[in-house]
Amino acid sequence: MSQLTVKKIAFVGGGAMGEAFMQGMLNQGLVEPDQIMVGEPFEARRQDLATRLGVGVTASNPDAVAGAEIVILAVKPQVIGRVFESLSGQVNASTMVLSIVAGTTIAAIREALGTAAIVRVMPNTPGQIGEGISVWTATEATQPEQQNDAAAILSALGQEIHVDDEHYLDMATALSGSGPAYVFLFIEALTDAGVHMGFARPVAEQLALQTVKGAACYAQETGLHPAVLRNQVTSPGGTTAEALHQFEIGSFRAVVAQAVWAAYERAQALGRTDE
Numbered sequence: 001m002s003q004l005t006v007k008k009i010a011f012v013g014g015g016a017m018g019e020a021f022m023q024g025m026l027n028q029g030l031v032e033p034d035q036i037m038v039g040e041p042f043e044a045r046r047q048d049l050a051t052r053l054g055v056g057v058t059a060s061n062p063d064a065v066a067g068a069e070i071v072i073l074a075v076k077p078q079v080i081g082r083v084f085e086s087l088s089g090q091v092n093a094s095t096m097v098l099s100i101v102a103g104t105t106i107a108a109i110r111e112a113l114g115t116a117a118i119v120r121v122m123p124n125t126p127g128q129i130g131e132g133i134s135v136w137t138a139t140e141a142t143q144p145e146q147q148n149d150a151a152a153i154l155s156a157l158g159q160e161i162h163v164d165d166e167h168y169l170d171m172a173t174a175l176s177g178s179g180p181a182y183v184f185l186f187i188e189a190l191t192d193a194g195v196h197m198g199f200a201r202p203v204a205e206q207l208a209l210q211t212v213k214g215a216a217c218y219a220q221e222t223g224l225h226p227a228v229l230r231n232q233v234t235s236p237g238g239t240t241a242e243a244l245h246q247f248e249i250g251s252f253r254a255v256v257a258q259a260v261w262a263a264y265e266r267a268q269a270l271g272r273t274d275e
Contacts, residue, residue: 004030004149010068012061012083014040014049017100018074020128022053024156027130039064062090070149073099073109077270080104084112091115096146098153102173103270106139106166116141119150122172125180127157134160135172170271174263182259187212 009031011018018038025031033054039061040046046057058064061083065071071091075083080101091097096117099109106118119142123134134154138147147162154160163169187208194204219229234240247253 004070004152005145006031006069006149007035008068009036009070009072010065011036011038011040011072011074012064012087013073013075014038014045014057015074015076016128017123017125018072019049019053020123020125020132020157021072021074021100021153022049022055024127024130025153026053028152028156030152030156037064037068061086065091065095067092069095070146070153071095071097073097073101073104075101077101077103084108087113089114096142096150098150102177103170103267105271106137108271110139117146118142119147120166120169121150121154122169122177123154123157124176130156130158132158133176134158135163135169135176136160137163137166137169170264170267173267174260178260178263182256183212 004025009025011022022036022038025036026033034056036053036055038046038049038055038057039059040049040057041059043059046059049055050057065087073080073083091113093115094117095115096119097109097113097115098119098121100121100123102122104120106120109118109120110116116139119136119138121134121136124132126132127134134157136150136154138150142150151160151162163172187205190208190211191201191204194207195201199207215229219226222229230244234244
């Protein structure tokens with residue numbers, strides 16, 4: 001990847017996902033540390049980011065965004081109202097605002113900050129190790145060069161998918177944004193089942209983790225439909241068939257669908273709250 005076309009990027013929020021963006025961009029050589037300024041309220045966190053990444057830090061959001069060509073909103077949805085208040089009138093009209101705040105709509109960002117070039121993103125936590133996937137959309141006012149910069153930033157975290165309508169972001173929130181938590185829950189349950197059978201917990205955990213990782217990589221590598229792969233390891237009347245039968249009795253598919261739909265409805269509700 002080549003360097004971005006901007007001189008300064010401001011982060012509002014220096015938490016785990018914000019750091020993932022910074023680390024990804026630095027690792028890919030998109031920017032130098034002195035091109036990044038982070039607005040972060042906690043002093044210990046500011047010192048940590050400055051020491052480990054070499055980026056600029058400040059407790060003031062207005063100071064962080066001053067002169068920045070890209071502003072990345074990386075805070076929790078619960079505090080975005082206060083963040084908007086602190087940034088009112090502080091962001092240049094030509095600045096591209098990239099938001100990873102779940103549920104916060106483009107309309108809410110435009111109204112609060114007065115900017116037209118807005119990119120809304122739903123990343124996920126595996127982006128912290130470069131294995132994430134981000135779904136994003138941009139306003140018509142976002143210039144092609146700015147959209148290229150957005151795509152380059154997101155590619156530093158893993159894969160990126162551009163969509164042409166904002167309503168897909170709530171869907172992505174429920175599926176890929178919250179999705180790692182679903183997988184972690186399955187890994188936890190699989191590990192507990194192994195312990196129940198008699199494995200030591202570290203062994204059960206290793207078996208569960210590598211099984212999930214290997215299965216995902218295998219599915220991605222072969223490109224085959226999951227049902228085809230499942231049938232490949234399901235012998236008639238065998239152990240896998242019996243286990244899958246129990247999943248069906250427990251309405252596994254229905255529970256997954258209901259959970260994802262509930263997350264989707266919650267994402268929509270958060271968006272309505274911001275309007």
